[in-house]
Amino acid sequence: MKQKMNKLLLRQKLVIIFMLIAVIPAIITTTISLYNSKKLVEAKVFNLTKQIADEKIAFIDSFVxxxxxxxxxxxxxxxxxxxxxxxxxxxxxxxxxxxxxxxxxxxxxxxxxxxxxxxxxxxxxxxxxxxxxxxxxxxxxxxxxxxxxxxxxxxxxxxxxxxxxxxxxxxxxxxxxxxxxxxTLISNINKTQVGQTGYAALILEDGTIIAHPNKDMLLVNIAEKYDFGKKIIEMKEGNLKYTDKEEKISGFAKSKQTGWIAIATMNEREYGKEFEKSIIQTVIFLIITLGIVALLAL
Structure with missing residues (x-):
């Protein structure tokens, strides 16, 4: 009886060790995969918003x-x-x-x-x-x-x-x-769609908004009111990830002719959907991996 109990305990220990050997790498792989997926999604949004901002500035500069x-x-x-x-x-x-x-x-x-x-x-x-x-x-x-x-x-x-x-x-x-x-310039900015729910805006060098789909934002100085606005004015060109009620990513570019800055923004609730797909796929992979390990351990 005692010998059987020892064998059972040994088997259980081996099962636990086997599962840890299999599961820990799977968890590490899953974590790395999710991190890379998030970075990839954000990189796509960075590129999209900057490209749109560049296009708006090209239109403005050509006009002027x-x-x-x-x-x-x-x-x-x-x-x-x-x-x-x-x-x-x-x-x-x-x-x-x-x-x-x-x-x-x-x-x-x-x-x-x-x-x-x-x-x-x-x-x-x-x-x-x-x-x-x-x-x-x-x-x-x-x-x-x-x-x-x-x-x-x-x-x-x-x-x-x-x-x-x-x-x-x-x-x-x-x-x-x-x-x-x-x-014409203001209308072009206001009609711009960034993804499905994103938008574009146009600000003066000092941060005053002169074009925005939300009329309540017109003439608001984002450099004075928001920390992210100060950062955009300082950077003038590039991308910025920030939180304004929710996480957002903006791309922006400065006009050589006027000094104005065009901003294209996408909300996290939209680009997050792409990341959610990666999470679901990764979780399914992890569940399948755990299931296979459990079956092999029986």
Missing amino acids: EKISYEVNSITTNSGVLNKDNNTINSILKNIKDANPNVLLIYIGDSNKRMNIYPKIELPSDFDPTTRPWYQDAIKSFGNIVITKPYKDVATNKNIITISKAFRLLDGSVAVIGVDVSID
């Missing part, structure tokens, strides 16, 4: 570059430099008519002369040299200057002014200014 090109071409046109009114008015009209986003285009000079298209009545004492668009361009003479977005009172559109100061052939100074609607 077209207007900037026209501005630069005006500052080198011989008719403009000679103050030929017919040439100036013709060029302004052609640029405005060719681009539906251009609301107003004008040239003011240091002699207080003003050409503007479409033509509007200006006060007889109107002095372009006192206007912010003129003075800002003078401060950065010879460079393209882009204002922060603002609401146009007349059209209720979101616009920016692109300007540049240049010198005329008689030695006087002039500034070309173009009021451009950016509603």
Whole structure:
């Protein structure tokens, strides 16, 4: 009897040892597999969000570059430099008519002369040299200057002014200014889908949101309100994983033309579904492994 009991105890010990030898590696393998699966899923989201942010910035830069090109071409046109009114008015009209986003285009000079298209009545004492668009361009003479977005009172559109100061052939100074609607850019951002539930946003260099699918977020400064916002402003380019009520991953890129930052964001509840599939598959593998070990140990 005692001999049988010893054999049974020995068998049980061997079974336990055998199961530990088989199960421990399986658990380690499962843990490593889950860790790698999570990293792989997150890497895919990192790539997706950054790619979308890059695409948004490419669209913005292309939009602004077209207007900037026209501005630069005006500052080198011989008719403009000679103050030929017919040439100036013709060029302004052609640029405005060719681009539906251009609301107003004008040239003011240091002699207080003003050409503007479409033509509007200006006060007889109107002095372009006192206007912010003129003075800002003078401060950065010879460079393209882009204002922060603002609401146009007349059209209720979101616009920016692109300007540049240049010198005329008689030695006087002039500034070309173009009021451009950016509603097309904002609409493009607002309609962007990142996965099924993710979204895109556009912020100024200081962190102020100018485009977001949630209107309550407009004009919120994320650099002042959120830690992740400060990080995005500091980094300017790249990816960030952070928690804002839930875990999120964002990709972001900065415009070379405006300095604005486009952000593409995906919530954990969406990309987590991909990880959940890996968990289920791995757990099934572990159960099967344990079952086989148990059967062999009988």
